[in-house]
Amino acid sequence: MTTSRRRVMTKPGLKRTFQRLLRHYGPQHWWPADAPFEMMAGAVLTQNTAWSNVARALSNLTKRGLLAPETIIELPNERLAELVRPAGYFNVKARRLKNFCAWYLEQGGYEVLSSLATPDLRRRLLSVNGIGRETADDILLYAFNRPVFVIDAYTRRLFTRLGHICGSEDYETLRNMFETKIGPDVPLYNEYHALIVRHAKEICRKLPRCSECCLALHCPFSV
DNA sequence: ACCCAGGGTCATA
DNA sequence: TATGACCATGGG
Known part of the structure; x- marks a missing residue:
């Protein structure tokens, strides 16, 4: 019983x-995104922020063809901050987004990360300054399809x-x-x-x- | 004018 | 370990 x-x-x-x-x-x-990287960028930008504001920030990047880790990493902090401004905390989030992109590229991108076991991948996500538990788990669930609640x-x-x-x-x-x-x-x-x-x-x-x-x-x- | 939003970091005790 | 300050825009 x-x-x-x-x-x-x-x-x-x-x-x-x-x-x-x-x-x-x-x-x-969910998650409203066309690709895993867009989902992950959105996860960082939506921290304590209404999605409607995040959508504008993402749009600012996509409109200009900048929504990729290789391009974001090259943007000056001031420029990136201006682009993500509608998402609020723009200085903080510009930095966090760059931190994440640098990590993402140095790890070898989506395919490489996909091959990692969930606990390992989670630990690595959490090592990025700006990625906390909830954001890491959002990414694990919605970008990597891992069974994380x-x-x-x-x-x-x-x-x-x-x-x-x-x-x-x-x-x-x-x-x-x-x-x-x-x-x-x-x-x-x-x-x-x-x-x-x-x-x-x-x-x-x-x-x-x-x-x-x-x-x-x-x-x-x-x- | 006030409250809140799909959090996280850092300093302090 | 556990609070508190801080970050900042946009909608109700």
Whole structure:
């Protein structure tokens, strides 16, 4: 007898929550990018930033045919900062983007990186100044199709309010928990994270600081 | 005018 | 290990 059998009036499981989100919102088609490198650049630029702003920054680069590690690495910091300006933190992000590009080229590019085992690839991503846990995991999942469950602030809030976690667990603990409970499943992780973000945009902006209902699936304003 | 966004680094205790 | 300051644009 599995443990899921014991749910009576309690919270829905992780997969159940996923099904409800998917049924309500439909597939989100993440990550919005035409190529792995574009996805990775977007991951750096979207740190604590609305995607609409990131899209402008990416557009500034693509319009000029500059969205490649070889070209970005050659741009003067001031010029790159001006191009990514709409994404905010432009000085910081110009530097981080360059750091990443330098690393990416010195590692040998996408094909070489693809041949690495996930833990190794993750460690190398984290060694880049400007790539933290969440950004590394975004890249692992959406650019390298690795079964890595991304933990962001929305994920914490949602599952805290659903009662799965207390919320103060550290990043690795939560990632491990979700990956263990769900099991390795790239398409599911992909869609799940996208749906969580979609749900947050949908509900949370309408109900700022709603500690009880916001992001909770049983909430009348929710799914 | 205020709040927030698809975080991360660095200095400090 | 764990806070806090800092980075900065654009939309609600």
